[in-house]
Structure formats: C-alpha cells, structure tokens
Amino acid sequence: MTNLKRIMLAEDNERDLELTLAALEEHKLANQVIVVRDGAEALDYLYSRGKHAHQAGGLPVVVLLDLKMPKVDGLEVLRQMKSDPNLKVVPVVMITSSREEQDLLRSYQLGVNAYVVKPVDFQKFTDAVKQIGAFWAVINEPPPRAAK
Amino acid sequence: MKVSLGSKITAGFAVAVLVLACVGVLSYLTTTDLIQAMNSVARTRETLEQLESVLAMTAETETAQRGYLLTGSAEFLEEYQAISKNVGNQMTKLRALVAENANQQESLNRLELLISERFAALDDRIETRQQHGLQAAASAVALLKGKVIMDQIRVVVSEMRQEEERQLLQRQETSRDRSRHSIGIILTSSVLACVLGIVAVLLVRRDLWLREQAEKRLQDSQALLQSILDNTPAVVFLKGRDGRYLFVNRQFEQLAGIPRDQIVGRTAFDLLKEELAQAASDHDLKVLQTGEAMQFDETVMYPDGPHTHLAVKFPLRDADGKIYATGAVSTDISDRKRAAQLIEKLNEDLERRAASLEVANKELEAFSYSVSHDLRAPLRHIAGFVELLTNKAGEKLDEASHRYLKIISDAAKQMGTLIDDLLVFSRMGRTELRQTKVDLNALVREAIEGLQHDLSGRNVNWKIAQLPTIQADPSLLRQVVVNLVGNAVKYTRPRNPAQIEIGCDDRHAREFVLFVRDNGVGFDMQYSHKLFGVFQRLHRSDEFEGTGIGLANVRRIILRHGGRTWAEGKVDGGATFYYTLPKQDAAN
Numbered sequence: 001m002t003n004l005k006r007i008m009l010a011e012d013n014e015r016d017l018e019l020t021l022a023a024l025e026e027h028k029l030a031n032q033v034i035v036v037r038d039g040a041e042a043l044d045y046l047y048s049r050g051k052h053a054h055q056a057g058g059l060p061v062v063v064l065l066d067l068k069m070p071k072v073d074g075l076e077v078l079r080q081m082k083s084d085p086n087l088k089v090v091p092v093v094m095i096t097s098s099r100e101e102q103d104l105l106r107s108y109q110l111g112v113n114a115y116v117v118k119p120v121d122f123q124k125f126t127d128a129v130k131q132i133g134a135f136w137a138v139i140n141e142p143p144p145r146a147a148k
Numbered sequence: 149m150k151v152s153l154g155s156k157i158t159a160g161f162a163v164a165v166l167v168l169a170c171v172g173v174l175s176y177l178t179t180t181d182l183i184q185a186m187n188s189v190a191r192t193r194e195t196l197e198q199l200e201s202v203l204a205m206t207a208e209t210e211t212a213q214r215g216y217l218l219t220g221s222a223e224f225l226e227e228y229q230a231i232s233k234n235v236g237n238q239m240t241k242l243r244a245l246v247a248e249n250a251n252q253q254e255s256l257n258r259l260e261l262l263i264s265e266r267f268a269a270l271d272d273r274i275e276t277r278q279q280h281g282l283q284a285a286a287s288a289v290a291l292l293k294g295k296v297i298m299d300q301i302r303v304v305v306s307e308m309r310q311e312e313e314r315q316l317l318q319r320q321e322t323s324r325d326r327s328r329h330s331i332g333i334i335l336t337s338s339v340l341a342c343v344l345g346i347v348a349v350l351l352v353r354r355d356l357w358l359r360e361q362a363e364k365r366l367q368d369s370q371a372l373l374q375s376i377l378d379n380t381p382a383v384v385f386l387k388g389r390d391g392r393y394l395f396v397n398r399q400f401e402q403l404a405g406i407p408r409d410q411i412v413g414r415t416a417f418d419l420l421k422e423e424l425a426q427a428a429s430d431h432d433l434k435v436l437q438t439g440e441a442m443q444f445d446e447t448v449m450y451p452d453g454p455h456t457h458l459a460v461k462f463p464l465r466d467a468d469g470k471i472y473a474t475g476a477v478s479t480d481i482s483d484r485k486r487a488a489q490l491i492e493k494l495n496e497d498l499e500r501r502a503a504s505l506e507v508a509n510k511e512l513e514a515f516s517y518s519v520s521h522d523l524r525a526p527l528r529h530i531a532g533f534v535e536l537l538t539n540k541a542g543e544k545l546d547e548a549s550h551r552y553l554k555i556i557s558d559a560a561k562q563m564g565t566l567i568d569d570l571l572v573f574s575r576m577g578r579t580e581l582r583q584t585k586v587d588l589n590a591l592v593r594e595a596i597e598g599l600q601h602d603l604s605g606r607n608v609n610w611k612i613a614q615l616p617t618i619q620a621d622p623s624l625l626r627q628v629v630v631n632l633v634g635n636a637v638k639y640t641r642p643r644n645p646a647q648i649e650i651g652c653d654d655r656h657a658r659e660f661v662l663f664v665r666d667n668g669v670g671f672d673m674q675y676s677h678k679l680f681g682v683f684q685r686l687h688r689s690d691e692f693e694g695t696g697i698g699l700a701n702v703r704r705i706i707l708r709h710g711g712r713t714w715a716e717g718k719v720d721g722g723a724t725f726y727y728t729l730p731k732q733d734a735a736n
Contacts, residue, residue, distance in 0.1 A: 013525060015525075015529040015532070015533070016525065016528070016529070019528070019529070019532040019533070019536075022532075022536060067521075068521055096521075097520060097521050097524040097525055097528065098517070098520050098521050099520060099568070099571065100516075100517055100520055101575065101579070118524075118528055119528075119564075120524060120527045120528050120531050120560060120561055120563075120564030120565075121531060121561050121564070122528075122531045122532040122534070122535035122536075122557075123535065125528065125531075125532060
C-alpha cells in the first residue's frame with residue numbers, strides 16, 4: 001500500500017465529508033483518502049505522532065484542507081506545513097466555502113498550491129473534487145520524497 | 149556721486165566769502181597805492197614849492213646884500229644873514245624831500261655847491277665893502293660873477309623842477325592804470341560774489357521748501373497711520389521701557405473708557421486690575437529681554453466680562469538699534485477660542501462616532517464572513533444530498549417526487565446565488581478604490597463582447613458615441629458598464645430590432661453625464677425609486693432572470709466614485725439609465 005498515491009482530506013463537517021467522499025467515490029478515488037477531522041489531527045498524521053504515531057501510509061500526495069476547523073484551523077496547518085522543510089514539498093489545496101478576500105490572500109501568502117470555493121451545486125461540486133483528485137493524485141508527479 | 153544740498157550751500161557760501169575776501173584785499177592794496185600816489189604828488193608839490201622858495205630866497209639875499217653894499221647899514225646886513233641862514237634850512241628840507249631820488253640828489257648837490265659859491269661871492273663883497281668901502285664893492289659887482297652863478301642856479305632849479313614834474317606825471321599814470329585795473333577786478337568779483345550769494349540763497353530756499361514738503365508728507369503719513377490704527381479692530385499701543393503708554397489707538401481708548409491724553413504717560417497698573425497688569429508687564433519685559441516679537445494670550449476686561457486677546461508684542465528700536473519701547477497689536481480671539489473649543493468637541497464626537505462606525509463595520513465583516521461560510525454550507529448539503537437521493541432512489545420515485553426534488557435543488561442553488569451576490573455587494577462597499585485612467589470606449593467594447601452569448605440570434609442596432617477617458621477603478625467601473633449594457637440587452641429581448649444607445653453629455657463643468665438608452669420593456673416611473681435597491685425587481689424572474697442586485701451594485705460603485713445614478717422610463721417605452729462621474733480636475 002505504500003506506493004499508493006494517497007490524498008489527505010481534513011474536514012470537520014460530517015455532511016461535507018460525506019459529500020466529498022461521495023464525489024471522490026464517483027471517480028474511484030475514495031479508497032486512497034486519509035480522513036482527518038481537524039487541523040490538530042492533520043498535523044499529528046503528518047508528523048506521525050499521537051494517535052497516528054504508527055501510521056504507515058507515509059506522506060500524502062496532496063492535502064485537501066478545510067479553512068474553518070476546530071482546534072487548529074486550515075490556515076495554521078498550512079503555515080506549519082509550509083514552514084517545515086519536509087512538509088513544504090507536499091501540495092496543499094484549500095477547499096472552502098469562503099470567498100473572502102482576506103482568506104484567499106492569507107492562504108496564498110502562506111504558499112497554498114490551489115484555492116477552491118465549494119460550489120452549492122452538487123454537480124459542480126463533484127466536478128471540482130474530481131478534478132482536484134485526478135490532477136494531484138493521478139496526473140501530477142509528486143516530489144521525490146513525497147511517497148516514501 | 150551725490151553731493152548733499154548742505155555741502156553745496158556751504159561750498160557756495162565759501163566761494164562767495166573767498167571772492168569777497170579777495171575783493172577786500174584788492175581794495176586795500178589799491179587804496180594803499182592811491183594814498184601812496186597822493187602822498188608822492190603832495191611831496192612833489194612841496195619839493196617844487198621848496199625849490200621856488202630856495203630860488204626866491206637866494207634872490208632876496210642878493211637884494212639884501214645890495215642894500216648893505218649901497219648903504220652900509222647894519223639893518224641890511226642882518227637881513228642878509230637871516231635869509232642866507234634860512235636858505236640853509238630850506239636846503240635841508242629839500243634834501244629830505246628828494247631823499248629817494250638819486251638824480252635829484254645829485255642835482256641838489258650841484259645846487260648846494262652853486263648856492264654856497266654864490267654866498268661865498270656875496271660874503272666876499274660884503275667883506276670888501278666893510279674893509280674897502282663902497283667903491284671897491286661896486287667894482288666887484290660890476291664883474292658880473294654873481295649873475296653867472298645865479299643863472300646857473302636857475303638852470304639847476306629848472307632841471308629839478310622838470311624832473312619832479314615828469315615823475316609826478318609818471319606816478320599819476322601808473323596810479324591811474326592800477327586803479328582802473330583794480331576797479332575792474334573789484335567789480336567782476338563783486339558781481340561774482342553777488343551771483344554766488346543769490347545762488348546760495350536760492351539753494352537754501354529750495355532746501356527749506358523741500359523740508360517743508362517732507363514735513364507735510366510726514367504729517368500726512370502720520371495722519372494716515374493714525375487713521376489706520378484707529379480704524380483697525382485690534383487694540384494697538386506703544387509703551388516705553390518704563391511701562392508708560394506712549395501711544396494708544398481708538399480701540400484702546402474705548403476699552404479703557406477714557407480719552408487717550410489721560411492714558412499716555414500712565415502705566416497698565418493705573419488702568420487694569422493688578423494681576424492683569426502684572427501679566428501684561430511680564431510679557432513686555434520678556435519682549436524687552438529677548439528683543440524679539442512674541443505672542444501672548446492676555447485676558448482683557450470688557451463690559452460683558454473677560455475676553456481672551458491674542459497680543460503680538462514687539463520691540464521698537466531707535467537708529468542705534470537700542471530698544472526704546474514695546475509695541476502691541478492685541479486682537480479679541482474669544483470667538484475663535486469658543487469656535488476652537490466647539491471644533492474640539494465636535495471632533496471628539498466625530499471620533500466617537502467613527503469608532504462606533506468601525507465597530508459596526510467589523511461586525512458587518514464578521515457577519516458577511518459567517519454568511520459566506522455558515523449559510524452556504526447547509527445549502528450545499530441540501531443540494532448535495534438531494535442529488536445523492538436522486539441518484540440512489542431515482543428509479544423508485546414518481547414524476548411528482550422528482551419534480552419536488554428538483555425544486556428543492558433549484559431553490560438551494562438560487563439561494564446560493566443570492567448569498568454570493570449579497571457578499572459581492574457587501575465587499576464592494578469595503579474594498580479600496582484603485583483609481584487609474586479608464587477608457588470608457590474600451591470598457592463598452594469589452595462589455596458587448598462579453599455579451600455575445602446573449603446577443604446570438606438578436607437584432608440590435610447599436611448607437612455608441614465617443615466616450616471620455618476618466619479616472620476610476622477599472623474593475624468596478626467594468627461592472628457598472630456590464631450591468632447597464634447587459635440590462636439593456638436583456639430588457640430589449642422582445643424587440644426586433646432592439647435599439648441601444650450609449651452616450652455622454654459633456655456639457656457640464658464638473659461631471660460627465662453618461663447614459664445607456666434602450667427601446668426595451670421600460671418601467672413604471674412610480675417604482676423608479678426601487679430600481680437601485682438591493683434585491684428589488686420590477687419584473688418577475690420567469691419574465692427576466694436576475695437577482696436584483698445589479699443596479700444596487702451600479703449605484704454603490706458610482707456613489708463611491710463621487711457620482712450619481714438615476715433612470716427614466718415608461719412601461720413598454722424603453723428606459724434610460726444615467727450615471728455621472730466627476731471630471732478629472734474636479735475629482736482631484
């Protein structure tokens with residue numbers, strides 16, 4: 001399983017999670033998804049600590065981050081990843097319902113690789129998720145150390 | 149080089165005095181010369197008389213001698229002796245008179261010799277008479293020796309006389325010449341001195357006149373100054389170093405309530421309350437010490453109570469730069485003070501209001517943030533799960549159920565669009581304007597290109613005027629143009645051909661009035677006030693799609709650019725939408 005290109009999905013909202021997974025399912029990407037429910041857990045996984053101390057999946061090929069999460073929010077996860085030499089090579093995509101200028105600006109300042117606003121229309125939503133999954137998990141060539 | 153009038157006058161008088169002095173000296177010399185000439189004429193005359201007298205006496209001695217010779221009377225002898233003695237005296241006088249003339253002296257020597265020779269002969273005959281009697285004496289006379297000598301004497305006297313007369317003539321000539329010369333010089337010099345004197349007098353008179361004029365001007369300017377100082381609203385006064393008033397203007401008089409001649413010479417302590425006088429005199433002292441103009445706030449008592457004055461105090465210096473007085477111009481600034489206090493209070497109010505506005509703005513931001521996050525999520529869920537439900541249970545559901553699910557899904561999407569529009573609208577009010585030069589013609593072209601999808605299959609007659617280049621935020625202004633042109637395209641959909649006119653009224657000084665006119669469905673003017681409101685629509689959405697946010701955005705953007713918006717229309721008679729933008733120089 002270690003050679004599998006895995007997607008990390010950080011999402012606190014159960015319904016959004018279900019919809020996102022459904023969308024990924026539709027494009028046969030769901031079994032590669034690592035689901036974490038907040039920013040703290042996402043960092044635990046990435047640093048192999050806490051309940052993910054023994055994770056064997058290695059680093060994901062892409063991290064899909066919700067902006068608003070309990071404990072540690074998406075921007076903070078992004079900041080820590082981009083300031084860590086090991087993690088900063090991992091692409092990060094913000095998937096959020098916020099189109100606020102300050103969120104966009106802050107994300108790009110911290111070095112986000114893409115920023116996607118979740119559409120209300122489910123069809124558009126699944127298209128967006130599919131494109132993200134397909135691009136980062138299939139088409140994009142990950143950095144050499146990303147899939148160790 | 150400019151020579152002062154004073155030195156010119158001094159020089160004029162000096163020359164005149166010098167000329168007069170020369171005239172004086174010359175006159176003295178001439179007069180002395182004349183006197184000398186007169187003296188020598190007198191002396192010549194005396195010499196001539198003396199010569200005559202010597203000659204006459206010599207002849208008389210002969211007569212006396214002859215008498216003695218004839219009579220032998222002692223009386224004649226005595227006479228003879230007296231006369232011959234007298235001749236000697238006369239000769240001594242004569243010698244003194246001709247002492248200066250060598251020729252005459254020589255002639256005199258000869259004359260003396262001849263006379264003594266003559267007297268010797270006479271004495272000789274008298275002796276002959278005394279010893280040898282009348283006969284012997286008579287024969288001696290007959291020898292005629294005496295007559296020869298006498299003739300010689302006469303010749304010498306005549307020569308001497310001629311010499312004297314010649315000299316007299318010469319002296320008179322010289323004296324006359326010199327006198328004539330001197331008189332000429334004296335006359336010329338006197339005339340010159342007179343002219344110089346007159347010139348000097350004229351100059352002095354002119355100087356005096358100029359002085360009078362200057363004094364008159366000085367008086368005029370003093371009167372001018374006085375009337376300016378009396379008519380200024382400020383209180384103006386001068387004080388000597390000892391604090392005594394030297395000058396006060398009318399305002400000071402009125403404030404003090406006494407005439408100025410009772411103020412001048414007194415000090416502030418005589419007129420004001422002690423503490424106010426002390427403050428004023430401290431201020432004066434500061435000016436005297438530093439030698440610089442200064443400003444002070446001073447309290448002045450008015451009939452209605454104390455007023456605050458702004459007093460500008462300054463030192464007055466004499467020609468040597470020494471401060472001899474302080475001047476003051478004191479203005480009532482109570483109103484200004486009150487106004488300043490009012491402004492301060494208003495500013496505080498304004499700051500408080502701005503602070504509360506800022507809080508409100510922050511709340512609004514938080515609200516729109518949560519709207520964008522929290523309201524959209526449930527909508528997404530409704531739409532998402534309806535979709536999932538349709539996929540999962542689609543086959544089991546009847547047509548009506550499918551329709552209901554579609555309505556739920558559409559409603560959720562529509563609400564999503566409304567929320568998005570609302571967020572755009574709220575952002576519009578908050579984002580900063582980034583103004584640059586914007587070519588409206590290009591914006592209109594781009595807007596029409598962007599509407600190609602809606603224009604396909606449509607027959608539209610465009611009438612687009614030349615539009616100005618203005619100063620604006622290009623992305624915001626693009627939304628205005630897209631909205632208005634888009635509306636025109638949308639609401640002319642039932643028209644064939646549609647007429648759309650885009651133009652600009654450039655006749656106003658401060659603003660451009662731009663408009664988009666169409667021959668579309670128009671609107672009822674009684675609802676025109678609703679046109680630019682948020683989510684206000686005058687048509688059903690199944691007639692013309694839209695959320696009702698477009699014109700609200702247009703108004704908001706134009707207001708932020710300092711312009712206005714309005715519309716004119718008629719049901720089924722088309723509509724014209726106007727907006728204004730300030731002209732460049734007016735916008736600056």
